[in-house]
Amino acid sequence: MSYVISGECCSDASCVAVCPMNSIHPSPGEPGFGAGVSLFIDPRTCIDCGACADICPVDAAQPADQAAPEDVERNAAYFAEREPLEATDLDSWEPPAYQVWGDGPRRVLVVGAGPAGMYATRELLLRTTAEVTLVDRLDQVGGLVRFGVAPDHPRTKQIIDTFERIVGHSRVRWLPGTDSTSLTTGYDAVVHAVGARRSRRLGISGEDSACTAEDFVAWYNGRPGATLPVQLTGPRAVVVGNGNVALDVARLLLSDEDQLRQMDVSPDVRRVLAASGIKEVVLLGRRGPETAAYTETALQELLAAAGDRVELRFHARPTSWTSEGLTLESGDTIAAGNLFTAIGFEGQAVDGLPFDADRGIVPNVRGAVVGRPGHYVAGWIKRGARGGIGVNKACAQETVTTLVSSSRAAASPGS
Ligand SMILES: Cc1cc2nc3c(=O)[nH]c(=O)nc-3n(C[C@H](O)[C@H](O)[C@H](O)COP(=O)(O)OP(=O)(O)OC[C@H]3O[C@@H](n4cnc5c(N)ncnc54)[C@H](O)[C@@H]3O)c2cc1C
Ligand code: SF4
Numbered sequence: 001m002s003y004v005i006s007g008e009c010c011s012d013a014s015c016v017a018v019c020p021m022n023s024i025h026p027s028p029g030e031p032g033f034g035a036g037v038s039l040f041i042d043p044r045t046c047i048d049c050g051a052c053a054d055i056c057p058v059d060a061a062q063p064a065d066q067a068a069p070e071d072v073e074r075n076a077a078y079f080a081e082r083e084p085l086e087a088t089d090l091d092s093w094e095p096p097a098y099q100v101w102g103d104g105p106r107r108v109l110v111v112g113a114g115p116a117g118m119y120a121t122r123e124l125l126l127r128t129t130a131e132v133t134l135v136d137r138l139d140q141v142g143g144l145v146r147f148g149v150a151p152d153h154p155r156t157k158q159i160i161d162t163f164e165r166i167v168g169h170s171r172v173r174w175l176p177g178t179d180s181t182s183l184t185t186g187y188d189a190v191v192h193a194v195g196a197r198r199s200r201r202l203g204i205s206g207e208d209s210a211c212t213a214e215d216f217v218a219w220y221n222g223r224p225g226a227t228l229p230v231q232l233t234g235p236r237a238v239v240v241g242n243g244n245v246a247l248d249v250a251r252l253l254l255s256d257e258d259q260l261r262q263m264d265v266s267p268d269v270r271r272v273l274a275a276s277g278i279k280e281v282v283l284l285g286r287r288g289p290e291t292a293a294y295t296e297t298a299l300q301e302l303l304a305a306a307g308d309r310v311e312l313r314f315h316a317r318p319t320s321w322t323s324e325g326l327t328l329e330s331g332d333t334i335a336a337g338n339l340f341t342a343i344g345f346e347g348q349a350v351d352g353l354p355f356d357a358d359r360g361i362v363p364n365v366r367g368a369v370v371g372r373p374g375h376y377v378a379g380w381i382k383r384g385a386r387g388g389i390g391v392n393k394a395c396a397q398e399t400v401t402t403l404v405s406s407s408r409a410a411a412s413p414g415s
């Protein structure tokens with residue numbers, strides 16, 4: 001499935017800036033843009049990330065299965081005679097605008113090869129002649145796209161191919177398996193794009209024997225070193241949280257062997273999930289359905305896969321977790337063999353940088369770290385753990401714009 005743009009579109013191009021795949025056309029500067037017709041989404045390259053729908057001011061971007069059939073046809077027809085655009089063709093996005101700092105290429109360190117670090121790298125290649133050193137403590141690019149996005153969403157993971165091509169650029173030095181703390185100085189600027197993968201905690205008694213979304217998701221996605229810290233015990237599990245990650249967790253827990261076989265999971269993961277005996281999931285939200293953070297598409301997907309085995313409970317606050325089950329503020333206990341917590345992620349302090357512990361971010365102004373000239377942030381460590389893949393593109397672009405302007409000011413004082 002892809003996303004589709006309807007005739008309601010007012011062509012303000014907000015979605016173009018956040019589309020991680022360059023799938024939306026005509027974009028500013030292309031023939032046809034501004035001629036009063038809607039933009040279109042190329043169904044061959046769209047990865048269903050939903051960033052266009054999140055940002056569209058008039059709800060014109062929608063999943064194809066919720067759009068009118070004529071809109072689906074209109075979008076596909078626009079691209080019928082066109083070659084799919086290479087999202088990584090660094091010149092196809094817009095003409096390169098080289099920004100030479102002082103007397104030539106400089107060295108920039110990007111820490112973290114998740115979406116934010118990859119888009120920051122791409123933007124630096126497009127806008128400057130800098131040499132980029134890119135490091136990640138893991139051996140592969142992708143961050144949470146590789147080790148967070150659910151294994152039954154292979155289309156969303158396609159963007160990893162794009163990231164892999166970016167690291168092959170001649171001005172990128174890619175150092176996999178490198179922790180930023182092992183690096184010495186010698187860079188003109190550092191972009192910290194280290195994400196925010198640690199699960200928030202509920203703060204209830206017994207929580208230590210529950211499983212966090214961080215651990216569960218890392219395990220089923222095969223992140224190196226990740227293990228499942230609990231034994232899965234049916235027939236019922238409780239998942240606390242009402243975002244898309246909570247729904248991912250519920251969907252995976254309720255997948256049967258046939259469904260698991262279609263997914264990109266290891267045989268071990270498949271065996272443990274299939275043998276779990278979990279037949280029912282209670283999804284618990286602290287507030288009402290009107291504040292639920294999951295998207296309609298994610299809810300429909302869960303209900304389609306296992307609707308009769310999912311119970312949505314709202315206005316329920318857990319107070320303790322024991323082998324009997326989860327006790328709520330109301331006094332009720334939900335009998336269950338496992339508790340999963342999926343109430344959001346938070347950033348951790350970065351060595352040598354200020355940290356706002358309440359928001360889980362490094363304080364910054366448009367990406368420039370407050371009080372640390374030469375240091376920048378992008379992605380979840382800059383904005384907090386919110387927003388899908390596409391939002392990191394506009395976020396990284398803002399950071400690199402700030403970086404380039406500060407460098408220019410430094411290279412030509414007074415200009
Ligand atoms: C479980 C889950 C599922 C999701 N599913 C979707 C989805 O289906 N669709 C969607 O659009 N969005 C999804 N998202 C959101 C999306 O993954 C995030 O928007 C995005 O990954 C944030 O990008 P980032 O680069 O800031 O962080 P990350 O993706 O976390 O990348 C940070 C990178 O920095 C590296 N790193 C950290 N510290 C260091 C260090 N000290 N030295 C070196 N490297 C370091 C990490 O290894 C990692 O590779 C999901 C998120 C989660 C948690
Ligand atoms: S923003 Fe995401 S959903 Fe929208 S067109 Fe681009 S890839 Fe598809």
Ligand code: SF4
Pocket residue numbers: 005008009010011012013014015016038039052055056057058059060061
């Ligand atoms: S954000 Fe919405 S209105 Fe704006 S160009 Fe995209 S689809 Fe059209």
